């Protein structure tokens with residue numbers, strides 16, 4: 571099982587787009603569960619999945635026709651987090667076990683009870699020591715990312731949560747790996763030196779992948795062919811899925 575979190579600091583930078591294209595690319599070789607953990611359920615709405623996992627009723631997922639992609643609605647705009655999680659445990663466990671790649675689409679900065687609940691369920695089942703991330707940022711956000719220490723705060727939040735779920739002592743544990751920083755919607759030429767300077771020492775060993783602004787994408791990402799940079803990202807992630815040690819980590 572390989573699980574990847576698509577996360578970012580800001581809204582509208584392309585997290586859902588990246589998550590969806592990765593799922594589409596990887597589904598040629600893997601059974602992919604795309605977990606929509608956004609607040610308002612972007613992907614779930616696109617594919618008509620009305621019930622959320624957290625509402626404990628109905629059918630919270632759909633397998634997209636003629637694909638290996640299942641979209642699970644774990645969004646939570648109008649849902650109270652259930653007090654008794656048994657109502658979601660079985661359906662969740664069955665789904666995650668049927669797939670071998672999980673891609674999680676997050677809203678910006680999702681530190682909340684819903685996020686936590688799903689993470690606990692997952693780590694309780696698989697008891698793995700990894701939390702894989704690709705960060706998606708806009709070009710104007712690079713400097714902010716450097717100064718805000720965004721990544722360090724994800725790191726300590728996840729370390730505490732996963733260590734607690736696995737019943738491990740927290741000392742010196744780190745589960746998170748940033749596999750790539752995606753700089754999306756780039757217009758014109760951007761000097762690589764500018765990116766390196768903007769990020770400072772952060773994410774030193776994670777490749778920076780620049781994706782141009784594609785006008786066609788504004789019409790809806792699922793209506794167009796996968797742009798080439800997303801294909802390159804998909805190939806890179808596929809290599810990691812096959813052998814995480816083939817790539818130098820942060």
Ligand SMILES: Nc1ncnc2c1ncn2[C@@H]1O[C@H](COP(=O)(O)OP(=O)(O)OP(=O)(O)O)[C@@H](O)[C@H]1O
Nearest residue numbers: 581582583584585586587755782783784787788791
């Ligand atoms: N490289 C790109 N070029 C042009 N448009 C893009 C590109 N990437 C994403 N978009 C468009 O930008 C909009 C926002 O993208 P998306 O929903 O993926 O962002 P998000 O980070 O998931 O937003 P949110 O924070 O609201 O969840 C969408 O209309 C999408 O089609």
Ligand SMILES: [Mg+2]
Nearest residue numbers: 585586608612
């Ligand atoms: Mg989104």
